[in-house]
Amino acid sequence: MAGLQYVLKRLALMVPTFVLVMIIIFLLVRLLPGDPAIAIAGDKASDADxxxxREKLGLNDPLLVQFWLFFTNTLQGDLGRSIMMRTSVSSVILERLPTTGFLALFAVSLSLLIAGPLAFVAALNRGKWPDTVIRTVFQVGLSMPVFYIGLILLTFLAAQLRWFPVGGSGDGFFGQLYYLFLPSMTVALYTSAIIMRNLRASIIEVLDAEYVQFARAKGLPNRLILGRHVLRNALISTITLLGLSIGNLMSGTLVTETVFAVPGLGRLMLEAIFARDYPLIQGLTLTFAILVSIVFLLTDLFQSLLDPRMRLT
Amino acid sequence: MTRSTLMAAALAATTALVTPVAAQERGGTMNFARYDGSRLIDPIYADRNPDIWMVGSLFDTLLRSSDDGKSIVGGLAESFEVSEDGKTVTLMLQSGLKFADGSALEADDVLFSLDRARNGDLGPWSGMLGSVSDVTADGNTITVSLSQPDPTILSMLATFNTAIVNKDVFEAAEGATDQEKSAAIFAAGGAGVGSGAFYMCGFEQGASMDFCANEHHWEMGADGKPLPYLDKVHFEIIPDDATRILKLQAGEVDAVEFVPFSRVAELDADPAINMNLYPSTRIIYSPINTRETRADGSANPLNDVRVRQAINYATNKDALIGLVLQGAGQPMTAPLMSSSTRLASKLDLYSYDMDKAMALVKEAGIEPGTKVTLTTLAGSADDSTIFAALQQMWAPLGIELVVEQVDGPTRSAKNRSGEFDIHTYGWVDDVNDPSQVTGWLGYSPIRSAVGTGWESDKFNALFEASGKEMDQAARAQQYADMQTIYTDAAPLLFMYETPFAVAVSTAVDGYVQTPLGANIFSRATVSK
Known part of the structure; x- marks a missing residue:
């Protein structure tokens, strides 16, 4: 019951966050130099055109009127019509959301699969050569720009070895798994480097904790100590970091989806910005804000499951 | 007045020039990687190159530009004739024409399409048919009446916005307005709306598009069967240059457009790829703000024609072409247009001459350290190179060139408001006639001569007169005079012409990109 109340309270707190996001993005897109009317009609259009x-789009109305229209329409689930796509913003976003969602989940899964075991190996071999090798490799991964990692993977694994397609998103679950492996791996290599460093440090800290020493003194099997006491406690801070990484990952899709020709929300956002497509930029920003807020809520819920001391209040 | 009648033989002769004699391999899919996707392929609403350049694949025009862009030949009309007073064009439709769904293409469809094209309340291109007062039909004979002689009318009837659409399909489409009907037809795709070599059979906004063969197309291939040879063209939208090229190298696509010139030599050396550089009407130039003062009220050194001439002389175009295009281009020789455009002059357009440049700035009294801002596109490697080169080239003149990086919409807004000194820009003709580009660059009532603020009464008068001049020699002289005036005034930094760089697999044959940019797939084949 307390859990449900906590979730409802958090959901209620999201409302002012979204209103604030709407105000900020509404003003920001209008502060950008450049005219959506030119983006629609092209450089060659006459001033009269x-x-x-502008009149048709309501851009000549006072800002307050424009914002009120955007605000009330959004509350009714109407994000407006995309200027460049000539269709409703909601339908464009819903069309692209599954691809970006799949990419994000795939990337997070790969990050955990890579970072988890290697963090354990590094922590259990602290100061020895496996620890040094793992940390050095991840440091290199961390210092390279995402688009550069992407191009390297594309060149060798796709263009030369032809193990994976160069771009696109694929159809069906297995098609997406195949097509989105390289872009997911590109993001995962960066994210896993951050997670691995954090998880390794947490594991080392927990391994030195008194309750672990006590468990060892009691003669508990090593597997049980690592699984029940070490991993569970080490994951608490890592879950927070993972939540933040997913937030970053959303913005990272702008680059990844462009390099890998994935028709998702990130690439759409970039196109919308260049086209000064106000309704689409607003709709996408709000979508990203909702997704990130949900991820943060889930992060808190997971943390409370792992650590009973964190009461859901 | 010269009476001109060009029959279908002219079309057949032109077609024969580009059609291989041997029987063609039919069938298959050509996979084409594009830099940007189409948003609405409708003859009258297409306003971006990714839309305009695809119109011809789905819709036919009454007349056509020849493959070299220099003349007009028949299309849906098998013959055409301009009256002696230049005020009537009579066209004879081919018989038995069909849309891609097999329904008949008739004179009613032509009237509907041309009325739509010249309706000022609809698309942005209606002004191109401003001289048309009426269009009537008698059987297969179409009569276009003009309010005044118009030397561009044949070119306009060969331009994408006058392509023929199916009246019945349009009228039956969902939507209250023409725009809504157009969007609904495009979203639904299908074979009913056009008579081009293909019809749209698949579309995912911003991701992919499919064109399927129109089995009812009127134009015949070398094997005596209707074009196209291909079953299908599949387009993938891949904005990133490197990824697009990797797709070709991996064999996932058969062709990629807009290959960066820095990659041309590498792809040319690849035995599995044909690196094509198609002649184009594309010019790269920089408008110069010629106003007396800048937007902030400060004195504008570029108001002095001698300074504008000096920076043109001090710009080594060959060096720029080497740096930016890796040699795959040529300096502009016609000041108002590409040299491949009709009526283009061949002039010595400010060949590199530092002595002249130095003398001109001295005469103009330019102080050392005079600041001039070059506005460039953020993220454009070409623009960055241009800036670095110009900064070096103009330093001896005492000009300190500084850069301002903006995105495309911001640059456009600055061009319109005059808030710039010089900025990079480019142009590709949409029409097979020099009037469009000449009006854009030099005729001040249209967008202040590409935002430069330059104005010449003599130039404007010549341009207006050329719009009614039916004598070809007299019109050519008017264009020659306009180009001379423009050269002397130098409201632009005249830079270079570039080809369209399209890399195709060696399995592909017969694909062409015209000088106006249109992608022609009707004679393309892919070896299986």
């Missing part, structure tokens, strides 16, 4: 387009 541009004026007509």
């Amino acid at each position: 541009l004026a007509a387009i």
Whole structure:
């Protein structure tokens, strides 16, 4: 019951967050230099044509009127019509959301699969050569820009060895798994480097804790100590970091989806910005804000499951 | 007045020039990687190159530009004739024409399409048919009446916005307005709306698009069967240059457009790839703000024609072409257009001459350290190279060039408001006639001569007169005079012409990109 109340309270707190996001993004896109009417009609359009387009889009209305329209329409689930796509913003976002969602989940799964075991190996071999090798390799991964990692993977694994397709998103679960492996791996290599460093440090800290020493003194099997006491406690801070990484990952899709020609929300956001597609930029930003808020809520819930001391209040 | 009648033989002769004699391999899919996707392929609403360049694949025009872009030949109309007073064009439709769904293409469809094209309340291109007062039909004979002689009318009837759409399909489409009907037809795809070599049979906004063969197309291939040879063209939208090229190298696509010039030599050396550099009407230039003062009220050194001429002389175009295009281009020789455009002059357009440049700035009294801002596109490697080169080239003149990096929409806004000194820009003709580019670059009532603020009454008068001049020699002289005036005034930094760089697999044959940019797939084949 307390858990449900906590979730409802958190959901209620999201409302002012979203209102704030709406105000900020509404003002920011209008502060950008450049005219959406030119983006629609092109450089060659006459001033009269541009004026007509601005009037039609309501861009000549006072800002307050424009914002009120955006706000009330959004509350009714209407994010407006995309200027460049000539269709409803909601339908465009819903069309692209599954691809970006799949990419994000795949990337997070790969990050955990890579970072988890290696963090254990590094922590249990603290100061020895496996620890040094793992940390050095991840340090290199961390210092390289995401787009560069992507191009290296594309060149060798796709263009030369032809193990994976160069771009696209694929159809069906297995098609997406195949097509989105390289972009997910690109993101995962970066994210796993951060998670691995954090998890390794946490494991080392927990291994030195008195309750672990006590468990060892009691003669508990090593597997039980690592699984029940070490991993569970070490994961608490890592879960927080993972939540934050997923937030970063959302912005990282702008680059990854462009390099890998994945038709997802990140690439759409980039196109919308260049086209000064105000309704689409607003809709996408709100979508990203909702997704990140949900991830943060889930992060807190997971933490409370792992650590009973963190009461859901 | 010269009476011109060009029959289907002219079309057949032109077609024969580009059609291989041997029987063609039919069938298969050509996979084509594009830099940007189409958003609405409708003749009258297409306003971006990724839309305009695809119109011809789905829709036919009454007339066509020849493959070299220099003349007009028949299309849906098998013959055409301009009256002696230049005020009537009579066209004879081919018989038995069909849309891609097999329904008949008739004179009613032509009237509907041309009325739509010249409706000022609809698309942005209606002004191109401003001289048309009426369009009527008698059987297969179409008569276009003009309010005044118009030397561009044949070119306009060969331009994408006058392509023929199916009246019945349009009228039956969902939507209250023409725009809504157009969007609904495009979203639904299908074979009913056009008579081009293909119809759209698949579309995912911003991701992919499919064109399927129109089995009812009127144009015949070398084997005597209807074009196209291909069953299908599949387009993938891949904005990143490196990824697009990797797709080709991995064999996942058969062709990629807009190959960066820095990669041309590498792809040319690949035995599995044909690196094509198609002649184009594309010019790269930089408008110069010629106003007396800048937008902030400060004195504008570029208001002095001698300074504008000096920076043109001090710009080593060959060096720029080497740096930016890796040699795959040529300096502009016609000041208002590409040299491949009709009526282009061949002039010595400010060949590199530092002595002249130095003399001109001295005469103009330019102080050392005079600051000039070059506005470039953020993220454009070409623009960065241009800036670095110009900064070095102009330093001896006493000009300190500084850079301002912006994105495309911001640059466009600055061009319109005059808030710039010089900025990079480019152009590709949409029409097979020099009037469009000349109006854009030099005729001040249209967008202040590409935002430069330059104005010449003599130039404007010549341009207006050329819009009614039916005598070809007299019109050519008017264009020659306009180009001379423009050269002397130098409201642009005249830079270079570039080809369209398209890399295709050696399995592909017959694909062409025209000088106007249109992608022609109707004679393309892919070896199986």
